[in-house]
Amino acid sequence: MNALGVKARPARRACARRPGMSKRAFITGIAGQDGSYLAELLLAKGYEVHGMEPRLGSAPPPLLASFADQLHLHVGDLGDAASLKALVALVKPDEVYNLAAVSFVPASWNDPIPSAEVTALGVTRLLEAVRACVPAARVFHASSAELFGNPTEVPQTETTPISPRTPYGAAKAYAHFMVRSYREAFGMFVATGILYNHESPRRAETFVTRKVTKAAARIKLGQQDKLAMGSLEARRDWGFAGDYVEAMWLALQAESADDYVIATGETHSVQELCEVAFGAVGLDWRKHVHIDPAFVRAVDGRQLVGDPRKAKAQLGWAPRVQFKELVTTMVGADLAALERARGA
Numbered sequence: 001m002n003a004l005g006v007k008a009r010p011a012r013r014a015c016a017r018r019p020g021m022s023k024r025a026f027i028t029g030i031a032g033q034d035g036s037y038l039a040e041l042l043l044a045k046g047y048e049v050h051g052m053e054p055r056l057g058s059a060p061p062p063l064l065a066s067f068a069d070q071l072h073l074h075v076g077d078l079g080d081a082a083s084l085k086a087l088v089a090l091v092k093p094d095e096v097y098n099l100a101a102v103s104f105v106p107a108s109w110n111d112p113i114p115s116a117e118v119t120a121l122g123v124t125r126l127l128e129a130v131r132a133c134v135p136a137a138r139v140f141h142a143s144s145a146e147l148f149g150n151p152t153e154v155p156q157t158e159t160t161p162i163s164p165r166t167p168y169g170a171a172k173a174y175a176h177f178m179v180r181s182y183r184e185a186f187g188m189f190v191a192t193g194i195l196y197n198h199e200s201p202r203r204a205e206t207f208v209t210r211k212v213t214k215a216a217a218r219i220k221l222g223q224q225d226k227l228a229m230g231s232l233e234a235r236r237d238w239g240f241a242g243d244y245v246e247a248m249w250l251a252l253q254a255e256s257a258d259d260y261v262i263a264t265g266e267t268h269s270v271q272e273l274c275e276v277a278f279g280a281v282g283l284d285w286r287k288h289v290h291i292d293p294a295f296v297r298a299v300d301g302r303q304l305v306g307d308p309r310k311a312k313a314q315l316g317w318a319p320r321v322q323f324k325e326l327v328t329t330m331v332g333a334d335l336a337a338l339e340r341a342r343g344a
Contacts, residue, residue: 023046023094024047025097026051026052026093027039027049028052028126029053029098029099029101030049030053030061030064031062033063033202033241034099034198034241034244034245037200038099039051039071041242041246043071048072050074052075052100053075054077055075056073060073078122078125081125081128084125092133095139099142100118100122115167115168116174119172119175120172123179127190136189137189139188139190139191140191140193141179141190141193143176143195144169144194145194145196145263146164146169146172147162148161148169149162151163151302151303155265155306155307156304156305157261157309158259158260158261180192180259189252191252191254191259192258195262197238197239198243198244199240201329201330201334202241203241209273212273214338215277216281216283216334217331217338220282220283220335227288227290228292228295229290229291230295232269233270233271237263237305237306239319240321242321243321247260247311248262250311260314261306261307261311262306264319264323265306265307266305267303267304281335
């Protein structure tokens with residue numbers, strides 16, 4: 001066992017197939033929200049699960065801590081083609097899930113080069129590694145509704161014109177077309193999920209959903225008084241991350257690889273988010289949420305809402321967790337975590 005509590009792997013010998021294991025999966029970005037939910041799902045289905053992160057410390061990544069002893073974690077980087085190829089050759093996965101990306105859209109404006117290196121070129125490096133080492137492996141690539149920029153049609157489908165308006169969206173567009181190219185040119189099984197906003201108690205606090213749900217919990221406990229927000233009018237298609245990783249798995253069980261919009265098909269405003277979050281702890285959001293001019297930006301009038309009918313028809317997938325349940329669960333998790341911290 002290494003310092004992570006994970007079984008060590010030989011550096012230059014391919015992983016031997018363990019008896020009783022049905023399939024072996026390899027997840028990039030395993031330590032994030034989606035990666036952790038996907039790892040749990042695959043373990044429950046009897047997979048041997050390998051994951052890659054650019055850095056691993058002496059303790060397991062927080063979102064993996066409760067089941068890290070069931071995982072095989074590896075240090076690797078989508079920016080390093082040689083080490084990536086060596087790692088794919090070592091693991092020899094049946095299924096590959098590419099979830100690694102610089103996923104916070106505003107950050108892609110601050111430094112667009114990492115978005116290009118990881119979110120765009122990194123996908124090509126991964127596809128090349130799979131093509132060279134395990135060409136029969138099935139690959140899922142996590143894309144984004146940011147592909148569509150300011151969409152020309154509402155709701156968006158798999159055939160909506162791609163017209164990104166951010167460095168993150170542009171990087172995802174490059175990766176999207178490379179996936180199609182490898183699928184068509186080499187006959188590889190590479191599926192794409194065009195994912196709309198998906199949240200959970202594991203969502204990073206840089207995202208507006210966690211900003212609101214944690215503030216509601218803190219205000220309920222008297223640890224905070226007000227929540228400063230920008231515009232409350234922006235609308236998003238918000239779903240539950242646990243539902244969306246099931247769609248990822250289903251995409252790789254299909255007869256052929258394809259592109260799928262993964263969304264709820266409905267939108268909610270930031271004001272609705274505040275109403276539900278504060279209501280979950282018995283508070284009136286209007287008494288605590290105030291508009292701070294420093295956070296006010298031009299209202300995002302884009303109507304980013306996905307049409308998931310293809311995923312429902314071809315994969316049998318549908319979101320189970322509705323908006324109110326999602327937000328209420330997130331507030332409850334934040335409240336419980338703050339109470340544990342206060343009692344520690």
